[in-house]
Amino acid sequence: MPPATDPIVRRKLSDEVFDRLKALITSGELHPGDAMPSERDLMERFGVGRPAIREAMQQLSNMGLLTISHGERARVRQPTAKSIFQQVDDAAHVMLSTSPGSLEHLKEARRFFERGMVREAAAKATEETIVGLRETLERQRANLGNAEAFIAADMQFHVLIAATSGNPLFEAVSEAMLSWLKEYHTDMLIWTGKEKFTLAEHEEILACIAAHDPVGAEQAMIKHLDRSAALYVHQMGAGA
Numbered sequence: 001m002p003p004a005t006d007p008i009v010r011r012k013l014s015d016e017v018f019d020r021l022k023a024l025i026t027s028g029e030l031h032p033g034d035a036m037p038s039e040r041d042l043m044e045r046f047g048v049g050r051p052a053i054r055e056a057m058q059q060l061s062n063m064g065l066l067t068i069s070h071g072e073r074a075r076v077r078q079p080t081a082k083s084i085f086q087q088v089d090d091a092a093h094v095m096l097s098t099s100p101g102s103l104e105h106l107k108e109a110r111r112f113f114e115r116g117m118v119r120e121a122a123a124k125a126t127e128e129t130i131v132g133l134r135e136t137l138e139r140q141r142a143n144l145g146n147a148e149a150f151i152a153a154d155m156q157f158h159v160l161i162a163a164t165s166g167n168p169l170f171e172a173v174s175e176a177m178l179s180w181l182k183e184y185h186t187d188m189l190i191w192t193g194k195e196k197f198t199l200a201e202h203e204e205i206l207a208c209i210a211a212h213d214p215v216g217a218e219q220a221m222i223k224h225l226d227r228s229a230a231l232y233v234h235q236m237g238a239g240a
Contacts (some may be wrong), residue, residue: 013048014055020046021056025065025076032078036066063087081172092180100234103184107232110177111225114158117174118205118221119214121164129164130210136160137202144195151182157202161209184232197227 021042024030037045042053057074060066064083068074077083096102121129140153155178162174201224208217 012055013052014059017042017046017048017052017056018059021060022065025060030076032076034076035073036075038073081168082175085172085176089176089179092176093183096180096184096234103181103232103234106177106180107225107229110181111222111229113173113177114161114221114225115218117162117165117170118209118217120170121161122209122212122214122217124164124166125209125212129160130206133157133160133206133209137199137206140202141199144199150195154198154202155179155182161205181232184234194228194231198224201227 021036030036036042036057039050039053043050046053057066057068061068061074064079064087065077066074067077096106136153136157140150140157143149143153155175158178159171159174163171165171201220204220205217205224208214208220
């Protein structure tokens with residue numbers, strides 16, 4: 001039996017530079033807000049050319065670890081829950097655009113997620129939370145007939161519910177899922193008058209949160225999402 005092979009794979013210089021630059025950040029040698037060493041300093045330090053440095057820096061920027069501004073030194077960025085999810089935005093949009101089934105999976109995931117979030121909101125809501133939700137709902141009401149502004153307020157209502165948990169990951173997940181879904185929101189919301197159903201359902205959800213009624217809030221959210229799910233349509237699935 002021939003011996004197993006374990007070939008050595010030659011790596012790109014930029015990959016090696018990327019690992020070393022990332023180590024500067026993860027080790028704590030560089031902190032959020034710190035400027036990275038100049039390209040010339042890094043070239044001398046690692047013994048590589050400018051293209052390898054720039055490619056590695058771009059990789060770090062794509063990961064949300066660096067902020068690169070023209071004419072200035074790159075700076076270390078503090079990753080946040082929101083910035084992490086922003087890194088997968090493009091991939092998520094490609095997945096959804098090429099697969100009607102993925103949109104259905106996303107709607108199902110949102111339903112599961114929001115059931116838990118609204119229960120948390122009903123349990124933890126403060127007066128400030130309730131005021132914020134009420135103001136968002138009134139802004140939505142004031143924008144009846146203005147699809148863009150109405151949907152923006154709709155999304156904010158749901159993000160605020162997730163934010164009530166106090167967990168930034170939950171808030172970031174809510175924002176990400178809603179932004180991915182928005183592209184598939186049809187004009188049916190406006191031209192069929194269904195925006196009035198949305199307002200009434202949001203009122204019911206808010207009333208349950210204000211009453212600190214997790215069970216009622218969950219049932220109101222399920223009813224809302226089950227009705228509105230049909231408003232998100234994949235054009236491939238619709239035969240367009």
